[in-house]
Amino acid sequence: MNTTNLPDSAAVKTVKPWFFVPSLYFAEGVPYVIINTVSVILYKRMGIDNASIAAWTSFLYLPWVIKMFWGPFIDMYSTKRLWIVRTQLALAVIFAVIGLTLSGNGFFFMSLAGFITGAFLSATHDIAADGFYMLALKQSDQSFFVGIRSLFYRVAMVFGSGFLVYFAGLLEARTGNVPQSWTMTFFLAGAVFIVLAAYHYRVLPKLDSDTPKARDTSAPSYAEVFSSYFKQDNVIATLAFILLYRLGEAMLVKLVSPFLLDSVAKGGLGLTTAQVGLVYGTVGIGALIAGGIVGGWVISKYGFRKCIWPMIFILHVPDVFFVFMAHTHPGIALAYVLVALEQFGYGIGFTAFTVYLMKVCRGSYKTAHFAISTGIMALGMMLPGFVSGAIQQKVGYFYFFLTVCVCTIPSFLTIPFILKTKGLDEDPA
Numbered sequence: 362m363n364t365t366n367l368p369d370s371a372a373v374k375t376v377k378p379w380f381f382v383p384s385l386y387f388a389e390g391v392p393y394v395i396i397n398t399v400s401v402i403l404y405k406r407m408g409i410d411n412a413s414i415a416a417w418t419s420f421l422y423l424p425w426v427i428k429m430f431w432g433p434f435i436d437m438y439s440t441k442r443l444w445i446v447r448t449q450l451a452l453a454v455i456f457a458v459i460g461l462t463l464s465g466n467g468f469f470f471m472s473l474a475g476f477i478t479g480a481f482l483s484a485t486h487d488i489a490a491d492g493f494y495m496l497a498l499k500q501s502d503q504s505f506f507v508g509i510r511s512l513f514y515r516v517a518m519v520f521g522s523g524f525l526v527y528f529a530g531l532l533e534a535r536t537g538n539v540p541q542s543w544t545m546t547f548f549l550a551g552a553v554f555i556v557l558a559a560y561h562y563r564v565l566p567k568l569d570s571d572t573p574k575a576r577d578t579s580a581p582s583y584a585e586v587f588s589s590y591f592k593q594d595n596v597i598a599t600l601a602f603i604l605l606y607r608l609g610e611a612m613l614v615k616l617v618s619p620f621l622l623d624s625v626a627k628g629g630l631g632l633t634t635a636q637v638g639l640v641y642g643t644v645g646i647g648a649l650i651a652g653g654i655v656g657g658w659v660i661s662k663y664g665f666r667k668c669i670w671p672m673i674f675i676l677h678v679p680d681v682f683f684v685f686m687a688h689t690h691p692g693i694a695l696a697y698v699l700v701a702l703e704q705f706g707y708g709i710g711f712t713a714f715t716v717y718l719m720k721v722c723r724g725s726y727k728t729a730h731f732a733i734s735t736g737i738m739a740l741g742m743m744l745p746g747f748v749s750g751a752i753q754q755k756v757g758y759f760y761f762f763l764t765v766c767v768c769t770i771p772s773f774l775t776i777p778f779i780l781k782t783k784g785l786d787e788d789p790a
Contacts (some may be wrong), residue, residue: 386510390517402592415750416614422743424484443565453554460547522642526782530635567670598778609769611745648701652708676710677769679703
């Protein structure tokens with residue numbers, strides 16, 4: 362049946378959300394994890410130093426910091442359906458190009474240019490996918506499928522930082538050729554996106570409401586929306602919380618994979634690429650998902666105010682596990698357990714962070730305010746990453762992880778101030 366000229370409700374009834382929501386959010390998660398996590402492992406295996414890895418891959422967060430600025434462009438030109446398909450095809454090309462650069466002498470900056478391009482494409486795909494989701498699903502279905510889209514976004518993380526890294530590690534072990542192994546891995550990622558683009562071109566419903574929007578002169582200006590954000594209740598505490606809550610984690614995340622990969626002589630654990638794919642990208646991500654589920658259930662039962670203090674401790678205390686591992690260099694079995702526990706704690710703590718962002722976004726511009734908050738959140742992850750690698754190279758892994766623990770203190774100091782925010786245990790209005 363041709364759904365082109367049907368009303369939205371009929372189109373969605375013909376193509377049920379189960380046929381495109383899981384794949385759409387899998388497609389949203391894969392490039393994010395490849396660009397921001399897998400790139401770190403790739404560069405470590407290609408012999409790039411930690412300071413350069415941390416600084417340059419932190420820059421890759423930038424498109425997610427500023428993506429709110431070109432959101433209206435997506436509305437004004439073409440349909441969100443076509444933006445989705447075209448950005449997926451473009452990502453397929455970019456991943457293949459990145460793979461081709463890895464055998465050249467100037468591979469670092471050529472591949473980095475590919476990752477930067479991919480980051481902008483991925484952020485654009487996020488805007489189009491989220492917009493399409495809201496157009497294609499009724500309000501009741503949107504609420505129901507929030508959990509489904511989150512699940513498949515996490516599945517994408519397992520695929521990217523787990524399966525793809527493990528696949529690259531197997532090829533490394535079999536061929537002994539690191540660049541060639543990663544070239545084949547990025548070709549595989551590109552092939553996956555060709556399949557996703559073809560599938561979504563065929564399956565995504567064509568909605569009457571998914572049309573280019575003319576600029577509405579009665580709509581609020583950027584200045585009005587941004588100024589209203591900074592007029593919110595307790596906004597200084599909110600900004601401090603967003604920027605500082607994950608300060609330690611922002612430093613830690615860029616050095617976890619290098620620490621796992623570096624030899625014991627260099628202070629690391631000496632794991633293989635395939636082992637990192639299992640320890641951090643599979644078991645760790647599984648624990649992260651479990652932590653998020655547990656955190657969401659606990660907050661829904663007891664409320665944000667009662668949960669934030671224990672949850673911030675659960676988030677940060679496991680950072681000492683990395684201090685322990687840097688000092689003792691345990692075997693892989695214990696590394697599995699400790700990384701999983703740290704990721705489980707991160708899943709719980711990040712849930713509290715996300716809930717706070719949603720609760721403070723109120724009023725007429727809550728969607729725009731949430732976008733601004735997530736942009737500031739990405740900035741809070743990007744800036745500490747610039748210096749984390751240089752600090753690690755200067756002091757070594759043990760003292761670096763001690764520094765990470767010290768950097769968690771500011772997040773604790775913000776909690777008494779954010780608890781003064783009104784309506785934290787009420788549904789956002």
